[in-house]
Amino acid sequence: MKSAVFYGKHDLRVEEHPMPEVGPHDVLIQVEACGVCGTDVHIYEGDKGAAEVTPPTILGHEFSGVIREVGSEVKKYKAGDRVCIDPNCYCGACDPCRNGVAHFCENMMGYGTTVNGGFAEYCAVDERQVYLLGENTTFEQGAMAEPVACCLHGIDMCEIQPGQQVVIIGGGMIGLLMLQLAKLAGAAKVALLEPVENKREVGRKLGADVCIDPVKEDVKERLAENGMDWVNVVIECVGRPSTIEQAIEIAGNKAVVMMFGLTKPDEEIAVKPFQVFQKELVLKASYINPYTQKRALDLINSGRLDVSSMVYEVCSLDKLEEILSRPEVRAKGKYVISPKM
Numbered sequence: 001m002k003s004a005v006f007y008g009k010h011d012l013r014v015e016e017h018p019m020p021e022v023g024p025h026d027v028l029i030q031v032e033a034c035g036v037c038g039t040d041v042h043i044y045e046g047d048k049g050a051a052e053v054t055p056p057t058i059l060g061h062e063f064s065g066v067i068r069e070v071g072s073e074v075k076k077y078k079a080g081d082r083v084c085i086d087p088n089c090y091c092g093a094c095d096p097c098r099n100g101v102a103h104f105c106e107n108m109m110g111y112g113t114t115v116n117g118g119f120a121e122y123c124a125v126d127e128r129q130v131y132l133l134g135e136n137t138t139f140e141q142g143a144m145a146e147p148v149a150c151c152l153h154g155i156d157m158c159e160i161q162p163g164q165q166v167v168i169i170g171g172g173m174i175g176l177l178m179l180q181l182a183k184l185a186g187a188a189k190v191a192l193l194e195p196v197e198n199k200r201e202v203g204r205k206l207g208a209d210v211c212i213d214p215v216k217e218d219v220k221e222r223l224a225e226n227g228m229d230w231v232n233v234v235i236e237c238v239g240r241p242s243t244i245e246q247a248i249e250i251a252g253n254k255a256v257v258m259m260f261g262l263t264k265p266d267e268e269i270a271v272k273p274f275q276v277f278q279k280e281l282v283l284k285a286s287y288i289n290p291y292t293q294k295r296a297l298d299l300i301n302s303g304r305l306d307v308s309s310m311v312y313e314v315c316s317l318d319k320l321e322e323i324l325s326r327p328e329v330r331a332k333g334k335y336v337i338s339p340k341m
């Protein structure tokens with residue numbers, strides 16, 4: 001089968017790979033759509049600590065497809081089912097797993113990180129990780145369930161109360177999901193900070209009350225003009241020190257600052273503790289997608305969450321390395337790989 005195999009830093013090869021073995025509890029999925037994620041970029045760049053990857057590995061953890069074969073013990077699914085997956089498998093036996101925080105599992109296995117994933121024509125996945133797509137949900141939409149699940153965990157931790165004011169920094173895929181989830185959580189006003197005009201345009205379409213160009217405009221002034229003089233929650237979706245510092249700056253009294261964007265492992269930020277003290281800020285971060293995959297897919301199936309407007313291009317495996325290696329290509333929006341192409 002055609003696969004994109006990661007061999008090490010800056011070394012990704014599209015090549016023939018043996019078909020995966022289907023264990024008794026596995027289903028064989030013919031991959032229809034697999035999203036390219038920031039985590040894939042970190043892995044490609046060889047950043048330490050982003051994910052435990054032992055090359056050679058087929059990356060790709062945001063995917064959907066059709067079941068072509070089921071293992072002897074599989075009861076819940078059958079060939080022909082349209083599905084997506086939660087890539088993160090927990091052991092169930094370690095201390096975190098037995099204390100309700102399974103996402104800190106000490107023996108975590110991840111499709112597309114620790115074991116082969118979805119940047120290939122086929123992937124064998126344990127049935128416990130599989131979710132049926134709704135009738136009207138497309139494969140591209142289904143592939144977004146994992147990033148949506150990660151965003152849901154983050155939004156839950158923001159504890160948005162109906163009527164609050166929320167600022168989203170960064171209008172990429174994640175920022176545009178967070179924008180919609182903040183509205184669904186009850187925010188009265190949501191502002192989007194994003195320097196690229198067409199991303200601000202998508203933000204407007206998805207319900208942002210104010211879209212601000214943080215490079216050309218005075219952010220605090222624009223927020224105040226629009227009645228956003230007490231920002232309760234700031235969600236940083238870029239992962240740069242300067243934007244995290246900006247999030248702390250914009251946050252109002254008692255605000256939650258969610259550092260959602262993934263920084264490089266060694267990155268540091270300059271924080272004035274006095275500012276945190278003066279405003280009683282709560283600084284938070286959110287790690288992967290514990291227990292949120294079903295809600296994510298239900299939201300997508302319901303049609304209440306737009307996961308399509310931010311997809312820039314669906315392309316073949318041959319384009320993957322260009323996407324992973326060139327920030328200016330990625331800046332255009334979310335890419336989805338269709339291994340059949």
Ligand SMILES: [Zn+2]
Nearest residue numbers: 037039062147
């Ligand atoms: Zn991802």
Ligand SMILES: [Zn+2]
Nearest residue numbers: 091094097105
């Ligand atoms: Zn565990």
